[in-house]
Amino acid sequence: MRVERIHDNKISVFLSMVDLKERNIKMSDLSPENSVIQELFLDILEEAYIQQGFEVEGYQLFVEAKPLPNYGFHISITKFEDGEELEGDYSSGYFINEIGDFYSHSIDHEMKSELVYSFTSIDSIQPCMKVLNKYSFAETNLFQLEDKYVLSLWDLDFDQDILSIVHAYLLEHGEKEYFSIAYLKEHGKPIIENNALENLNKYYKAGY
Known part of the structure; x- marks a missing residue:
């Protein structure tokens, strides 16, 4: 993925076929209503x-996507403030009025399958363990992303009350993130892949 700044309010993004393949995305999937997109x-x-x-x-x-023959896709994104008039032909793309509304379905789905939180250090995760150890997760991973330690908890099959408890406790000690697992694997450094909670328990018990 390559991002170029056109001016202060506009960027161009180039997605290659390799980028799409790594995310298991087909050309037919490219619709703004698709949760994968x-x-x-x-x-x-x-x-x-x-x-x-x-x-x-x-x-x-304002978002516009065009296929590039034998390459992938070119996506242009223009940001503007409410009431601002844009110049040019904007019939070939679509507008996103509220970014939060656009992501609402995606984030609701993600909250049921994955929680992602960042922490300033590995030790700052420790206070969360007494709550996290009460529940079973299909997969847990820990990544380092720049100066953050990002904990990913997968396949939550909890009701909303339990989700709220876990969310509140993690938010008290960390920061909610919306990184996808594909993004973390591409840009982050894996610290513990799979069974992160089990290995963190051993780490804290050993007193490193």
Whole structure:
């Protein structure tokens, strides 16, 4: 994935066929209503912020995607403030009025299958363990992403009350993130792959 800054309010994103294949995305999947594409769009915006400092929170967006023969896709994203008039032909793309609304389905689905939180250090995860150890997770991973330690908890089959408890406790000691597992694997450094909670328990018990 390559991100180029056109000007302060516009970026171009180039997705190769390899990028799509790594995420198991087919050309026919490329619809803004598709939850897989919504997750990809989260990755794109995260990459745009990291590479180019392109911040979209509080803005409306215009998105246009065009296929590139034998390559993949070119996506342009323009951000603008409410009431601002955009120049040019905007009939070939779509507008996102509220970024939170666009992600609502994707995030609700993600909350039921994955929780992702970042911490300032491995030791700062320890206070959460007494709550996390009460529940069973199909897969848990720990990544380092720049100066953050990112804990990913997969396949939650909990009711909303339990989710709220886990969320509140993690939020007290960490920060909620919306990184996808594909993004973490591509940009993060794996610290513990699979069984992160079990290995963290051993780490804390050994007193390193």
